[in-house]
Amino acid sequence: VTGLLSTMHRIRHANAWIFGTMLFSSVLSLIASFVLAVDAVKLAADPTAELSCDINEVISCGTVAAAWQSQLLGFPNAFLGLIAEPVVITIAVACLGGVRFPRWFMFAAQVVYTIGLGLAYWLFYQSMAHIGALCPWCLLVTVSTTLVFATLTHINIRDDNLFLPARLHDALAGALRANLDLIVVVIWLLTLTLAVVVKYGDLLFG
Amino acid sequence: MGKQQRTASREARKAQAAIAAQRGRRINWVLAVGGLIIAGLVAAIGLVAFNAATDDEPTAGGGKLITPANLTAAGAIPVGAPAAPVTVEIVLDYMCPACGRFEQANGDELDRLVRAGTAKVELRPISFLDRTSQGARYSTRAANAMATVADRNPEKAWAFNSALYDNQPEEGTRGLSNQQIADLATQAGVSRDAVDAFHERVFEPWVAEVTQAAFDSGVEGTPRVRINGVVFQGDVFRAGPLTQAVEAAARSGT
Numbered sequence: 001v002t003g004l005l006s007t008m009h010r011i012r013h014a015n016a017w018i019f020g021t022m023l024f025s026s027v028l029s030l031i032a033s034f035v036l037a038v039d040a041v042k043l044a045a046d047p048t049a050e051l052s053c054d055i056n057e058v059i060s061c062g063t064v065a066a067a068w069q070s071q072l073l074g075f076p077n078a079f080l081g082l083i084a085e086p087v088v089i090t091i092a093v094a095c096l097g098g099v100r101f102p103r104w105f106m107f108a109a110q111v112v113y114t115i116g117l118g119l120a121y122w123l124f125y126q127s128m129a130h131i132g133a134l135c136p137w138c139l140l141v142t143v144s145t146t147l148v149f150a151t152l153t154h155i156n157i158r159d160d161n162l163f164l165p166a167r168l169h170d171a172l173a174g175a176l177r178a179n180l181d182l183i184v185v186v187i188w189l190l191t192l193t194l195a196v197v198v199k200y201g202d203l204l205f206g
Numbered sequence: 207m208g209k210q211q212r213t214a215s216r217e218a219r220k221a222q223a224a225i226a227a228q229r230g231r232r233i234n235w236v237l238a239v240g241g242l243i244i245a246g247l248v249a250a251i252g253l254v255a256f257n258a259a260t261d262d263e264p265t266a267g268g269g270k271l272i273t274p275a276n277l278t279a280a281g282a283i284p285v286g287a288p289a290a291p292v293t294v295e296i297v298l299d300y301m302c303p304a305c306g307r308f309e310q311a312n313g314d315e316l317d318r319l320v321r322a323g324t325a326k327v328e329l330r331p332i333s334f335l336d337r338t339s340q341g342a343r344y345s346t347r348a349a350n351a352m353a354t355v356a357d358r359n360p361e362k363a364w365a366f367n368s369a370l371y372d373n374q375p376e377e378g379t380r381g382l383s384n385q386q387i388a389d390l391a392t393q394a395g396v397s398r399d400a401v402d403a404f405h406e407r408v409f410e411p412w413v414a415e416v417t418q419a420a421f422d423s424g425v426e427g428t429p430r431v432r433i434n435g436v437v438f439q440g441d442v443f444r445a446g447p448l449t450q451a452v453e454a455a456a457r458s459g460t
Contacts, residue, residue: 060337062337063337063338130340131340132339132340132341132342132380133337133340133341174229178233178236178237179237180233180236180237180240183236183237183240183241183244184240186244187240187243187244187247190244190247190248190251191247193247193251194247194250194251194254197251197254197255197258198254199341200341201254201255201257201258204255204258
């Protein structure tokens with residue numbers, strides 16, 4: 001068992017696994033953004049268009065897409081995903097191929113992606129608290145953005161790219177080695193699931 | 207290396223191992239707590255989902271389609287004397303702002319025509335705007351309450367219809383609460399027995415079916431008004447045109 005655990009530990013901290021996860025998640029995000037962007041264009045042409053994911057009154061991309069929050073900057077938010085995710089995909093592929101980016105580059109990537117994460121969670125909150133509908137593609141963006149953020153942060157702490165004070169960096173790197181990041185991400189995603197189920201369970205399973 | 211040095215380095219190694227062991231224990235402890243939280247969350251999600259899946263029993267009838275009593279042959283909620291020569295059929299959604307404006311403009315006129323025996327009204331409450339009440343399904347709840355009144359206390363259906371419009375919530379809000387709907391019905395004179403039956407949600411499947419049937423039959427939005435079966439194309443947001451059309455139909459006897 002110890003052998004298996006240490007093998008799993010080694011795999012989880014290997015570049016191939018981390019950047020592989022980043023690549024997988026960013027591709028999911030890109031697909032979701034693409035579908036949402038196409039839907040936004042469809043809805044602009046015909047506001048009554050039925051979207052494939054308008055399943056009931058709660059699972060409804062149309063309801064979410066029609067809310068002002070979905071065009072925060074004056075164009076569909078999904079366009080941001082179309083712009084940003086290919087960059088993440090490029091970084092992940094390059095790193096899988098053995099490229100090492102300079103420290104400032106990875107730091108900048110972390111800053112920009114953190115802003116993106118903030119936007120994704122602001123939207124999640126809006127759709128939970130104010131729009132009152134969920135769209136499956138938006139949820140996919142929430143989850144995959146979280147995973148990309150987790151892997152990017154993992155790499156950047158491990159490689160000390162974040163210009164953190166030495167003691168803080170040591171503590172965080174220790175937490176990574178102990179797989180606490182994995183626990184935090186799992187707890188976080190389960191908490192989101194619980195929130196969705198508590199709020200919409202009777203309509204999702206009813 | 208002298209004996210003293212060797213001892214010192216052995217001591218240092220021991221101290222280091224002790225620190226590492228202590229850190230390991232602390233980490234294991236954190237991992238254990240994390241594992242417990244994860245197990246708890248999974249259990250909570252399962253429990254909530256299970257409850258939600260089995261919680262649907264209160265729809266007395268268990269989601270079966272039950273049609274309210276006292277409907278017209280065509281399945282609408284009737285208001286007024288069956289012998290009245292003109293039939294005004296209204297497809298409506300209690301959440302729809304246009305329906306509210308229609309009611310404001312024409313409610314009193316329709317009331318007068320019904321009382322005069324010139325017209326009878328047929329109401330078809332639908333629920334397509336459920337998606338605009340933040341998951342609170344206001345349209346369905348209001349329509350189910352209306353169907354319950356039609357079923358148990360039909361002579362109050364018209365008064366309850368007006369009460370729902372007089373207190374129409376803004377589109378995009380969660381709508382009136384079940385309690386507020388019940389209070390409105392009570393104020394409109396609906397019997398206790400009917401009001402108490404709202405929460406049984408017996409007619410929700412019927413509302414869903416009326417909604418589906420409405421769109422299948424070509425309804426494109428609400429309010430959709432037909433006079434003796436012919437779609438009324440005039441201005442429905444102004445008192446007058448509808449009344450004239452109804453009176454014209456009464457005169458021509460069609």
